[in-house]
Amino acid sequence: MAKPQRxxxxxxxxxxxxxxxxxxxxxxxxRNDIGLNNPHFGCGLAQCGACTVHVNGKATRSCVTPVxxxxxxxIVTLAGLGTPEKPHPLQTxxxxxxxxxCGYCINGWIMTAAEMLNKNPKLTDKQIRAGLKGLxxxxxxxxxxxxxxxxxxxxxxx
Amino acid sequence: xxxxxxxxxxxFSRRDLLRGAGALVVTALGSSAAGKSTRAKAMEFxxxxxxxxxxxxxxxxxxxxxxxxxxxxxxxxxxxxxxxVAISQIVAEELDVKYERVTTLxxxxxxxxxxxxxxxxFAIKNGGKAMRAIAAEARRVLVEEAAKRLGAxxxxxxxxxxxxxxxxxxxxxVSYAEILxxxxxxxxxxxxxxxxxxxxxxxKAKPKxxxxxxVVGKSFPRSDVAGKVFGTADYVTDIKVPGMVHGRVIHxxxxxxKLKGYDAxxxxxxxGVRVVHKNDFIAVVADNxxxxxxxxxxxxxxxxxxxxxxxxxxxxxxxxxxNAPVIKEKYAFKNGDVEKALSxxxxxxxxxxxxxxxxxxxxxxxxxxxxxxxxxVMLWTGSQKPHYTAEGVERMLKAKAGSVRGIWVPGPGSYGxxxxxxxxxxxxxxxxxxxxxxxxQGMRHxxxxxxxxxxxxxxxxxxxxxxxxxxxxxxxxxKAFDRQDVRSNESKPGDTLAxxxxxxxxxxxxxxxxxxxIYNIPDYRLGWQVIPPFLERNSPLRTSxxxxxxxxxxxxASEQFHDELAEAAGLDPVEYRLKYLRTQxxxxxxxxxxxxxxxxRRVGPRRDQRGKTTLTGRGIxxxxxxxxxxxxxxxIEVDTRTGLIWPRKFTVxxxxxxxxxxxxxxxxxxxxxxxxxxRVIYEEVMFDEESVTSVDWAxxxxxxxxDAPETIDVVLINRPDKPAMGAGExxxxxxxxxxxxxxxxxxxxxxxxxxxxxxxxxxxxxxx
Numbered sequence: 001m002a003k004p005q006r007x008x009x010x011x012x013x014x015x016x017x018x019x020x021x022x023x024x025x026x027x028x029x030x031r032n033d034i035g036l037n038n039p040h041f042g043c044g045l046a047q048c049g050a051c052t053v054h055v056n057g058k059a060t061r062s063c064v065t066p067v068x069x070x071x072x073x074x075i076v077t078l079a080g081l082g083t084p085e086k087p088h089p090l091q092t093x094x095x096x097x098x099x100x101x102c103g104y105c106i107n108g109w110i111m112t113a114a115e116m117l118n119k120n121p122k123l124t125d126k127q128i129r130a131g132l133k134g135l136x137x138x139x140x141x142x143x144x145x146x147x148x149x150x151x152x153x154x155x156x157x158x
Numbered sequence: 159x160x161x162x163x164x165x166x167x168x169x170f171s172r173r174d175l176l177r178g179a180g181a182l183v184v185t186a187l188g189s190s191a192a193g194k195s196t197r198a199k200a201m202e203f204x205x206x207x208x209x210x211x212x213x214x215x216x217x218x219x220x221x222x223x224x225x226x227x228x229x230x231x232x233x234x235x236x237x238x239x240x241x242x243v244a245i246s247q248i249v250a251e252e253l254d255v256k257y258e259r260v261t262t263l264x265x266x267x268x269x270x271x272x273x274x275x276x277x278x279x280f281a282i283k284n285g286g287k288a289m290r291a292i293a294a295e296a297r298r299v300l301v302e303e304a305a306k307r308l309g310a311x312x313x314x315x316x317x318x319x320x321x322x323x324x325x326x327x328x329x330x331x332v333s334y335a336e337i338l339x340x341x342x343x344x345x346x347x348x349x350x351x352x353x354x355x356x357x358x359x360x361x362k363a364k365p366k367x368x369x370x371x372x373v374v375g376k377s378f379p380r381s382d383v384a385g386k387v388f389g390t391a392d393y394v395t396d397i398k399v400p401g402m403v404h405g406r407v408i409h410x411x412x413x414x415x416k417l418k419g420y421d422a423x424x425x426x427x428x429x430g431v432r433v434v435h436k437n438d439f440i441a442v443v444a445d446n447x448x449x450x451x452x453x454x455x456x457x458x459x460x461x462x463x464x465x466x467x468x469x470x471x472x473x474x475x476x477x478x479x480x481n482a483p484v485i486k487e488k489y490a491f492k493n494g495d496v497e498k499a500l501s502x503x504x505x506x507x508x509x510x511x512x513x514x515x516x517x518x519x520x521x522x523x524x525x526x527x528x529x530x531x532x533x534x535v536m537l538w539t540g541s542q543k544p545h546y547t548a549e550g551v552e553r554m555l556k557a558k559a560g561s562v563r564g565i566w567v568p569g570p571g572s573y574g575x576x577x578x579x580x581x582x583x584x585x586x587x588x589x590x591x592x593x594x595x596x597x598x599q600g601m602r603h604x605x606x607x608x609x610x611x612x613x614x615x616x617x618x619x620x621x622x623x624x625x626x627x628x629x630x631x632x633x634x635x636x637k638a639f640d641r642q643d644v645r646s647n648e649s650k651p652g653d654t655l656a657x658x659x660x661x662x663x664x665x666x667x668x669x670x671x672x673x674x675x676i677y678n679i680p681d682y683r684l685g686w687q688v689i690p691p692f693l694e695r696n697s698p699l700r701t702s703x704x705x706x707x708x709x710x711x712x713x714x715a716s717e718q719f720h721d722e723l724a725e726a727a728g729l730d731p732v733e734y735r736l737k738y739l740r741t742q743x744x745x746x747x748x749x750x751x752x753x754x755x756x757x758x759r760r761v762g763p764r765r766d767q768r769g770k771t772t773l774t775g776r777g778i779x780x781x782x783x784x785x786x787x788x789x790x791x792x793x794i795e796v797d798t799r800t801g802l803i804w805p806r807k808f809t810v811x812x813x814x815x816x817x818x819x820x821x822x823x824x825x826x827x828x829x830x831x832x833x834x835x836x837r838v839i840y841e842e843v844m845f846d847e848e849s850v851t852s853v854d855w856a857x858x859x860x861x862x863x864x865d866a867p868e869t870i871d872v873v874l875i876n877r878p879d880k881p882a883m884g885a886g887e888x889x890x891x892x893x894x895x896x897x898x899x900x901x902x903x904x905x906x907x908x909x910x911x912x913x914x915x916x917x918x919x920x921x922x923x924x925x926x
Contacts, residue, residue: 024448032447037396038389040570042522043602044451047855050522050570078389087388094387098379098821101238101829103386104393104521104570132863136855138521138571139238140832142866144825 012080022068049108101139204341224340233273235265252293254317265566274355275543279884295361377821406454415463467847482689489685499631499681503622511715522570523600530589540569579648610702613639617715709891717895755809777899779892785883801916815880834893836861
């Protein structure tokens with residue numbers, strides 16, 4: 001365990017100063033120090049995606065990312081991606097398609113798809129299927145997820 | 159973030175709820191239509207004091223506040239299929255109020271009676287039935303009261319969105335809210351004296367005829383989606399209580415080992431961590447979650463165990479099941495004399511099928527928060543059965559009956575008796591020991607290696623065909639681990655790991671189940687045999703319910719075996735089912751699914767794909783479950799080089815009686831298909847002789863994005879003349895058999911051991 005340090009984090013556009021072990025995964029800083037519950041602990045091993053946030057626009061598994069390594073970077077969580085008033089097209093599509101069941105996995109799917117669509121809004125169905133590999137959904141909502149990502153891609157392309 | 163203050167905030171929350179939305183103060187009726195005598199009568203209706211939270215009280219199920227809002231209190235929960243929406247629809251329908259007025263609160267023992275939690279696809283079948291009868295009774299008593307106030311006969315009144323008026327004279331009216339004035343109904347119901355799934359209460363009212371439905375049968379959106387999509391919804395993992403500390407439990411490397419000691423120095427680099435141990439239970443507690451995680455990882459614990467290896471090598475699992483003693487057996491369905499019929503048959507088929515242990519592997523390991531220092535003791539749990547879990551915590555703490563308030567908050571996944579009940583009991587034990595509210599969350603291995611498993615099984619099938627090609631005999635016997643080695647109701651400490659580790663007695667139920675008696679074959683016998691567990695307590699291979707508890711196992715075998723019989727009898731699988739399924743309702747589903755999928759008639763497998771590397775095939779499966787029935791056709795592609803199966807398309811015909819919410823039902827079916835295909839293609843708990851070695855997603859793979867079907871066509875068969883039944887599990891049931899039948903159609907090779915992993919597929923094709 002490294003010595004606790006004061007660190008500045010930029011999360012969803014706001015600055016936070018926390019004192020913590022810089023080796024601690026970012027996930028615990030977000031959930032416990034900053035109070036953003038939406039990234040979830042699923043595996044702690046970067047195998048499922050439930051903890052995914054954007055770090056400088058890149059979908060990142062916060063459960064294995066040392067908090068000390070993301071100082072000065074732009075961290076965005078699902079709640080920062082969009083709001084009910086100003087939703088991200090993926091969030092709109094997820095609501096319209098009624099995608100989540102338990103919903104605990106949702107950070108991974110939306111944050112990963114958001115990065116994919118940001119890089120290439122004209123994703124093909126095949127690219128969507130393949131690009132979302134490595135994420136888990138135990139409720140088996142993959143079919144609905146694909147429908148929603150396709151819907152969002154269409155909305156973003158138009 | 160959810161910050162919980164003190165239990166006092168909850169103690170009177172039902173009253174607060176009523177007060178907050180309206181007024182508890184009874185005001186005199188302002189309506190000019192109401193004379194003095196009417197006013198006096200009005201004062202008699204309802205009560206300012208809440209009757210006891212018992213199933214024989216209307217107020218235990220329905221509240222109408224002074225602003226006209228309706229709350230239904232439902233003693234079950236929802237894991238993302240929209241049960242609350244369906245219940246609100248049922249209640250709105252019977253009360254004749256707009257759907258938007260109704261909110262359903264679930265799974266809180268302070269507001270709801272024990273209706274069994276989520277279990278057996280009973281939310282609509284049993285829970286919905288009770289709520290329908292109770293809401294109808296609420297309407298009846300309100301209309302009766304309105305009749306008095308309006309000086310009219312009850313049958314001369316109409317109700318429109320909670321306003322009772324005289325037919326043909328709509329200005330003569332009074333609303334439910336005006337009648338109740340924010341008070342309680344104080345109206346007795348007839349209760350069948352059962353708790354849990356069997357609970358049923360009703361009054362004198364007759365529910366509305368289906369032909370008059372305006373709300374039931376329409377698609378209303380789920381209530382929980384936006385909160386999940388925008389990251390604002392709370393899960394049980396998000397509950398924070400002042401003074402709360404974080405607990406992590408440590409399990410032995412070798413299953414069944416006893417706790418000998420631990421080396422406190424091994425975690426001296428972590429400040430303020432406390433080790434708590436009792437008998438064979440050991441855990442760490444810390445103010446900071448990350449400290450608790452590190453302490454559980456770093457603490458050196460000494461375990462000791464006997465020389466005997468608790469498990470057999472994995473490759474001997476099915477041999478073990480075959481050779482194990484039978485501790486209980488039952489043959490629920492039988493007719494005639496199977497042995498005699500088989501001995502007289504022109505052709506006899508025998509097949510054995512094997513299905514592995516499977517893990518709930520919930521999306522996140524379970525979490526619970528318990529404050530054993532408060533009064534009442536507070537429990538926040540993601541368990542599907544919060545009422546039973548609260549009872550379990552009560553017993554764990556040796557507390558008075560009714561002294562624990564259990565609040566269900568959506569958990570990190572569900573689908574049966576997963577690790578949620580264990581987390582609750584661990585948190586209870588730790589909170590009592592450290593005198594603080596404790597939040598316990600497992601690490602990944604606790605959700606995968608240490609959750610209760612779906613039982614592994616072997617299925618023995620025999621069938622006889624006469625010289626005319628008629629199937630005349632059928633026997634199906636499962637030999638398996640107990641489907642409830644630990645009870646699915648974690649209402650006793652012995653049902654959980656923490657309880658068993660501290661000496662509480664397990665209470666295995668010793669049962670399995672047989673296939674539903676749906677095929678009309680003259681002589682038959684359907685039954686099961688249960689074998690002892692590997693380890694009687696603290697076992698990572700203890701078994702309990704996983705979504706549709708024994709359905710995927712049995713149907714993997716039975717639906718494949720019926721296809722084997724069909725081929726031997728010279729029949730196409732659809733023809734066979736149309737010939738042998740018992741009822742017209744069964745056959746309607748087969749016809750519907752075959753028509754929708756464009757089923758190609760064929761006896762035996764495809765034989766026209768020689769030399770191809772991608773083989774395609776289609777298979778059918780059929781099952782009944784909890785009063786619902788489902789047919790599934792799977793169309794798959796098999797890559798012969800990689801062994802990978804892609805179930806490209808599913809077609810489902812689904813009959814759960816009267817449909818409450820088509821959109822919710824359709825998405826529920828999609829989810830069932832998604833989870834069920836994962837179980838039959840990928841899922842198998844791995845273990846060695848000492849421990850479960852499936853500890854994460856790498857060692858317990860499940861289906862992922864590329865595996866998802868391209869198309870799921872759903873044919874909903876609405877039966878307005880039949881009671882509404884469950885849908886949470888039935889469409890899981892036939893998937894395993896349908897998919898395996900499709901594999902046979904594609905390849906001509908029958909795989910009788912699940913799952914159909916790439917390795918197993920390659921091996922099967924190489925051996926063919």
